[in-house]
Amino acid sequence: MLIKNFFISLSQNQLLNSLAKKYGTKLGARTIIAGTNIEEMIQSVKELNHHGISATVDNLGEFVFVKKEAIEAKKQIIRVIEAIYNNNADAHISLKPTQLGLDINYDFCLNNLKEIVEVASNYNIFINFDMEDNSHLQSSFDLIDELSNEYNNIGTVIQAYFFQSEDNIKKYKNYRLRIVKGAYKEPENIAYQDKKDIDRNFIQLIEYHLLNGKYTSIATHDHHIINHVKKFVKENNITKEKFEFQMLYGFRKDLQLQLASEGFHFCTYVPFGSDWYGYFMRRLVERPENINLIFRQAFNKRTNILIGIGVGAILLGRHSKKSK
DSSP: OHHHHHHHHHHTOHHHHHHHHHHGGGGTGGGTSSOSSHHHHHHHHHHHHHTTOEEEEEEOOOOOOOHHHHHHHHHHHHHHHHHHHHTTOSEEEEEOGGGGTTTTOHHHHHHHHHHHHHHHHHTTOOEEEOOOOGGGHHHHHHHHHHHHTTOSSEEEEEETTBTTHHHHHHHTTTSEEEEEOOOSOOOTTTBOOSHHHHHHHHHHHHHHHHHHSSEEEEEOOOHHHHHHHHHHHHHTTOOGGGEEEEEETTSSHHHHHHHHHTTOOEEEEEEESSOOHHHHHHHHHHOHHHHHHHHHHTOOHHHHHHHHHHHHHHHHHHHHHHHO
């Protein structure tokens, strides 16, 4: 739990995020993000497609509090949609409502999302709403409910660590859903804290949606859970057209290729852009194994310096609070 809280603190540190934006790929980010611009991202997606893997593209950024930034994020996502279509890429969009202005004004965010979903609908491209922390959970579901009155090319994410996820997966069973464990720090009165409890609920949610839902995206790097799903779908005669496995760009590449070669639908979560640091740190939170993966393939002297700065900033902030 201490390690988890530590990396969440790093992900929210403004100094670190600004440094990460400034130095970007020099800090080792290129191993886990598919470039800093649309051209680099499309090249990465096409390489995945070459191996029979589709992509869900995330224009990195969240928790936007300025309208100008939200509008620019909207325009950038629309450019991504057009690039996917024009390059005949096998990909769809993942987006975060807070990047489109949810913390500014609900209706402002809704209108931004409508523009995006409308363009995507015209190109027959799916839009997935990433779920964020608990403070944005209900408002994000409200956005989906409203947009569903007009569009059918949207889906969302169910986070297994929330107690209420069983109710949500039943409510949204007719949607394409990505099921994840969850990557934010949530209080114990609303979310499971123990890994065993989260894993158990994760599997239960997956099994429910496989049996009752529209389409299931199973987002995990855990080969034990993947093997469980393989056995479950075989025992219950669930066709491969009903689900896909998902992993993050840059993680467990060999397993991604293996699953695709076995004939399973596979989708890689492809983040790109300069606002990568919060994303990077939350990947460390999700599973202890991710720390080992990233240390082996992404960490270098500069990355360690960046984390060191973050530790100092966190300690300084805590000291300042105690001194008041």
